[in-house]
Amino acid sequence: MIDTTPSLMLVIAVGAFFISGVYLVLERTLTRVLLGVILISNGVNLLLLISGGRAGGAPIVGVTPDEDMADPLAQFMILTAIVITFGLTAFILAMAYRSWQMLGHDEVQDDLEDRRIARLAARNAPTVEGSDTSDVTDISVDDEASAARDDIADGRTP
Amino acid sequence: MSSYTWLVPLPVMIPLFAAGLALALYRRPRLQQGISVTALTLMLGFSAWLMVVVDSGPVVVNAGEWAAPVGVALVGDRLSALMLTVSSAVLLCVLLYSLGQGVSDGSEKAPVSIYHPTYLALAAGVSNAFLAGDLFNLYVGFEILLVASYVLLTLGGTFERIRAGAIYVVVGLLSSLIFLTAVAMIYAATGTVNLAQLSVRLQEIDPGTALVLQILLLLGFAIKAAIFPLSSWLPDSYPTAPAPVTAVFAGLLTKVGVYSIMRTQTLLFPDGRLNDVLMWLALATMLIGIMGAVAQNDIKRLLSFTLVSHIGYMIFGIALGSRIGLGAAIFYVAHHITVQTTLFLIVGLIERRGGTTSLAKLGGLAKIAPGLSILFFIPAMNLAGIPPFSGFLGKVGLLEAGVAQDRWLAWVLVIGSVVASLLTLYAIVKAWNKAFWQPAPDDVPDVKLPATMVGPATALMVLTLAITVFAGPLYDYTNRAATTMMEPDNYVNAVLSGEGRGDGESTDKDGPERVDDSELSDDGQEGVVR
Known part of the structure; x- marks a missing residue:
């Protein structure tokens, strides 16, 4: 049976990421919102890492014995999520820049x-x-x- | 059905491949258009074929031939094939309409070269979400379609679109993060993200944990489907986009959220512990959405609010948790995708003819453009649920399912949906009176509606009429879909039929022993019927 008890430090880090991320998302400036989104997504990535169980060796057959392997699936999911967040960060930055070009600031306008x-x-x-x-x-x-x-x-x- | 496994990935592969091709050929707008039209036509053809094929049992494809829990599965069953067919028909018509718009606006000389690739990526994302047999794959499908939609919504980067886009993108991102959190938690609790395996394992974990996971998933999907407390982003952002983009967003994007709720509620959480909560949310969505529509004075915003309101009907059908309720909800989704898209396309025509979408400034269109008024009237009455149209049939199905439950909450919902339906009629008639019957303003632009735009809009309207005419067979189909969905075992057995790891190749060096191929006579690549 795989040991799935997470490290307490990681759990606290996830909480800290989420708390500060939510705080920033509630701001009106798009760049701060973006920073908040990045923090939350880092929190989610760490959460995914925790969900894979304890740390281990490279999950390659022949390199690490089976019982010492880290869970590769969780890492694959994190990688995918990182790539998606990366693309979206670029997109939001472009939007913030466009808003700054037109208005001189990047505040999210009212509905x-x-x-x-x-x-x-x-x-x-x-x-x-x-x-x-x-x-x-x-x-x-x-x-x-x-x-x-x-x-x-x-x-x-x- | 083993011989048809090649059919399942095509609705994802074709538009994705075409998107790459269209991007590479950005200097050749004519060729881009040809590629897009061909790709979506093929997608429609294959989806319709798939719809026929899966009527005799779900078809499962395992990527790389690894059997389901190990590999990533794409699953085509009746629900996903029906959704695919309706979506690809709508996508094709909207594309033709936007081509017509581009041609008549003379934008051929300065084409927005990313429009076609993005539109095709959106199509691929929608297909991937419908076919995903894996929670993470569903997330990826959502991301593909959402990212494409961010680009389409902010196309051109005008002030109004950046304003609406900022809200839309941030809300979309947060909903995705909630969904991803749910995926991580589910993986931590069960050790799998495969839907079929989750269906088995979620029943074995602590019920309290399962409830938390269910709420997290629902929260993510409810933002995407625009269910009441989480719906306020929609009427603000959709109307700012170009007419064809609004049309396809209104038709498809929220329905992908509804589809995901249907799938997860029936497959992962069949005990229906949150059904009563969903009932109340459905009621609130219907009534508050439609009251928003009544208050609007802009026809695009009005239609966006009716969209929110009618999401409530689908949630009502799902929350009933009965076979006939689910069947009616599926029928209603198919009806609503087509009718809502048609209406937005026609509003695009109204905007062109009348020069505005403000109901205060429009007028006299019945006299100026009688053809357009017929084109608007039929889907509008369909949306309001006037017999004999499919909207009426869908609502009657939902009401029957509600009455059949004979609980007070179901009765409240039945009454609520009748009220919402009447208010829809009121809002639509108000729009009709103002835009078509009130005296025409002095400065109506003298434009002729191009046949290349009227044609696709008419084609889509004919499709809504076809859903009415063939409602009998379609209703049978959705009921069959609901019957299989109410028994999660059907899905589970189809996906997990293979005992081993499938036929995927892996290294022998120190690895686990290869599974003996002779024992795996027919697993891995096909779903066994029933």
């Missing part, structure tokens, strides 16, 4: 529907607060909407 809702919120906000600044209309509703959104993101009340 159209979100923007519409934010605009409604911006229109209603002064009434809700009873503020008297609402007749100052030299800023467009769109700007107000984005300002309201940034305020929410920064933890201030709009």
